[in-house]
Amino acid sequence: MKDTYWEGETETMDRRALQALQLHRLNETIASARNSDFYRGKLPVRVERLEEIETLPFTTKQDLRDSFPAGMVAVPKEDLVRLHSSSGTTGRATVVYHTKRDIDVWADLCARSMYMTGMRNTDVFQNMMGYGLFTGGLGLHYGAERLGALTIPASSGNSKRQIRLMCDFHTTAFHITPSYALHLYGVFCEEGVDPKRDLPLRIALLGAEPYSEGTRRKIEKLYGIDAFNSYGLSEMSGPGVAFECTYKEGMHVWEDAFLLEVIDPKTGTPLTDGDEGELVFTTLRREGMPLIRYRTGDIASVNRKGCPCGRTHRRISRIKGRSDDMLIIKGVNIYPMQIEKILMDIPEVGNNYLIEIDTVDYLDTLVVKIEVGQKTFHGTISELEGLKRRITDLLRTEILIHPKVVLVEHGSLPPSEGKAVRVIDRRGEK
Ligand code: ADP
Ligand code: ZN
Numbered sequence: 001m002k003d004t005y006w007e008g009e010t011e012t013m014d015r016r017a018l019q020a021l022q023l024h025r026l027n028e029t030i031a032s033a034r035n036s037d038f039y040r041g042k043l044p045v046r047v048e049r050l051e052e053i054e055t056l057p058f059t060t061k062q063d064l065r066d067s068f069p070a071g072m073v074a075v076p077k078e079d080l081v082r083l084h085s086s087s088g089t090t091g092r093a094t095v096v097y098h099t100k101r102d103i104d105v106w107a108d109l110c111a112r113s114m115y116m117t118g119m120r121n122t123d124v125f126q127n128m129m130g131y132g133l134f135t136g137g138l139g140l141h142y143g144a145e146r147l148g149a150l151t152i153p154a155s156s157g158n159s160k161r162q163i164r165l166m167c168d169f170h171t172t173a174f175h176i177t178p179s180y181a182l183h184l185y186g187v188f189c190e191e192g193v194d195p196k197r198d199l200p201l202r203i204a205l206l207g208a209e210p211y212s213e214g215t216r217r218k219i220e221k222l223y224g225i226d227a228f229n230s231y232g233l234s235e236m237s238g239p240g241v242a243f244e245c246t247y248k249e250g251m252h253v254w255e256d257a258f259l260l261e262v263i264d265p266k267t268g269t270p271l272t273d274g275d276e277g278e279l280v281f282t283t284l285r286r287e288g289m290p291l292i293r294y295r296t297g298d299i300a301s302v303n304r305k306g307c308p309c310g311r312t313h314r315r316i317s318r319i320k321g322r323s324d325d326m327l328i329i330k331g332v333n334i335y336p337m338q339i340e341k342i343l344m345d346i347p348e349v350g351n352n353y354l355i356e357i358d359t360v361d362y363l364d365t366l367v368v369k370i371e372v373g374q375k376t377f378h379g380t381i382s383e384l385e386g387l388k389r390r391i392t393d394l395l396r397t398e399i400l401i402h403p404k405v406v407l408v409e410h411g412s413l414p415p416s417e418g419k420a421v422r423v424i425d426r427r428g429e430k
Contacts, residue, residue, distance in 0.1 A: 110143020121148030135238025179420030182351035214344025250315030313369030
């Protein structure tokens with residue numbers, strides 16, 4: 001048991017015991033949240049059954065912004081030891097505060113997650129996520145130290161230095177955004193280093209942005225490693241909310257620390273397991289800033305089946321995107337991830353792409369710029385035209401509208417060193 005799991009008793013707890021624990025912790029959370037300015041007067045004293053969570057109000061990103069800087073803090077200021085702020089991908093940043101115990105619990109969840117992927121204290125872990133206010137850096141940093149891995153706090157960017165660190169210290173595991181992993185591979189090629197041949201790499205933790213199964217497979221193949229999906233958000237502390245086990249069929253949500261619901265993003269109605277909807281989380285172990293029914297905007301579904309790994313915590317599917325990532329082009333709803341899914345299954349497609357939307361003569365236009373490898377780019381015109389037609393047809397079948405496909409040379413699109421910007425929407429700019 002000890003070798004298989006980091007915290008075996010909790011990870012494999014039977015569902016009824018887990019739910020009893022959740023109810024107990026939910027009531028602790030409610031009691032503590034009632035001390036904050038934001039939740040005061042909004043919550044019952046306690047709930048008798050877990051299902052009663054549905055009677056509690058949602059908390060939104062806008063609520064977090066409105067209670068800036070500290071309206072949701074539930075403990076005296078002297079108990080707070082750290083704050084983190086989200087990167088503000090979709091608007092003004094929000095702040096989350098932590099007590100010493102919060103940081104401790106978070107480190108445990110991260111260590112548990114990494115252990116689940118097969119990382120051990122013999123690993124050399126290079127953390128290529130931004131350190132600082134962003135939670136991706138410090139979050140897994142403390143988790144990796146707790147695990148006992150030799151941790152390199154490389155932070156993001158500076159690709160040549162990343163490669164040098166990997167070579168010098170024989171990195172075996174790394175944490176990176178999928179878009180940066182694809183970009184970094186190009187730099188590996190320029191430097192004449194083959195990560196598969198020249199380095200002892202074995203595990204990559206990929207998170208912080210949506211990506212397709214094809215992207216994972218591509219990264220695994222390029223680097224000769226196993227890549228695991230890692231999901232988190234600063235409102236739920238950061239990474240360590242849900243992580244894949246070695247079966248790689250969905251991410252186990254740590255349900256002893258987060259109460260998970262899936263709702264219809266339009267009506268707010270709870271959905272049953274298996275239906276795709278918006279993830280909603282309630283913190284069950286956070287003292288500094290408890291959050292009740294936080295609407296993440298992230299779209300996914302819950303897997304009803306048990307996992308062969310023996311962990312009883314439910315798994316969620318890959319995140320399809322945020323509800324506000326959805327594009328409406330010519331009246332059709334499209335998620336950028338649908339486009340990535342198609343592209344990454346085409347072998348000639350390189351490691352970067354960009355979606356541009358504009359208005360021409362009052363009509364929406366969709367241009368998909370795609371990097372292709374040197375050999376393909378310098379092939380014959382008819383080969384290139386053929387590839388372009390093939391991609392256009394595949395995309396049209398998936399998204400139901402006709403995109404203009406532009407094939408560009410490797411390295412000509414803006415590189416990603418953190419969260420990638422995949423969509424440029426110029427409609428409404430003129
Ligand atoms: P911001 O909201 O400003 O981007 P965060 O760092 O809190 O700041 O980002 C968390 C968000 O990143 C999640 O809500 C989700 O949309 C996205 N995200 C994180 N991990 C993943 C993942 N593995 N797959 C897809 N999206 C992810
Ligand atoms: Zn599992």
